[in-house]
Amino acid sequence: MLFFKKKEILLTEFFPSNFIDIHSHLLPGIDDGAKDIEQSIGLIQKMASYGIKNFITTPHVLGDVYPNSSETILKKLEEVRAALKDQGLPDIKLNAAAEYMMDEQFSALLEKDDILTLKDNYILVEMSYFSPPINLFDVLFQIQLKGYKPVLAHPERYNSYHNNFEIYYKLKKAGCLFQLNLLSLTPQYGDSVTKTADRLLKENLYDFVGTDTHHKNHLHLLKSISTKKNLKKINHLLENNLKFLK
Structure with a gap:
């Protein structure tokens, strides 16, 4: 029996020049990402060695768990x-x-226009992995009514949708853009997430990508995505991210 090794390429060749990571947790001590300034710098330096030198980092704003303000x-x-x-x-x-x-x-923040956008009017949003809000489509409507464009982080990770794929079409029809977590192409989140990500890619439902880096273990796993097969699947998304530099 013959075994074929995946055709790997260097990460510095995988990411296009001026690629910008639009989803990460690199600010120190305000969510479940970098714990202190040393970790922040260490993560950024490691990502720079991969060829990622442009970041829009995105700390959680999550109720009483991570009650981060724009000022913070x-x-x-x-x-x-x-x-x-x-x-x-x-x-x-x-x-x-x-x-x-x-x-x-x-x-409440949306009502006050107290929002930090990725660029212009793009907002990175998420929801519970197991229990999406009952009024989800009302919230998406309100986001757009205020003049913003919702970018849904890692749609492949919402377990409650894995057996209800039609919901993804409904979300797209409602004006929601999709951001793939690159780590979803690794074993990080489990087979179900990886399979859902593959299907969303095949259906061409994604708009952007992000690393969603929290810690060094994520970066160790990220190295495994740099194959020719993966690059072929997501190169158009990597290129889409460049628009956040223009």
Whole structure:
């Protein structure tokens, strides 16, 4: 029996020049990502070695669990920018938005237009993996009524939709853009998530990608995505991310 090794390529060749990661948790001590400034810098340096030097990092805004305000996030952003400068890393470009849980607190922020966008009017949003909000489509409507475009983080991870694929078409029809987690192409979240991600890719339902990096173990796993097969599947999405630099 013959065994064929996956045709791997260097990560620095996998990511296009000026690729921008639009989903990560690199600001220190405000969610379940980097715990301190040293971890923030370490994660950014490792990602830079992969060829990722442009970031819109997205800390959670999640009720009482991660009650981050725009002010808190922007203050942490300046701390990391200063540390990058001190470390002599001028080629790193770091901005910040947020990953908003679509809950009552988010609706209140939306009403006040107190939103950190990825760029222009794009908002990164998420929901419970097991119990989406009953008023989900009302929230998506309100987001667009306020002039924003919802980008749903990692739709492949919403377990309650895995056996109800039609919901993905309904979300797209409702104006929702989809962001694939690159780690969903690895064993990180389990077979069901990977299979759903593959189907969403085949159906051409994704718009963007993100690493959703929280810690160094994620970056270790990220190395395994750099195959020619994966690049063929998602190259158009990697290129789509470049629009956030324009």
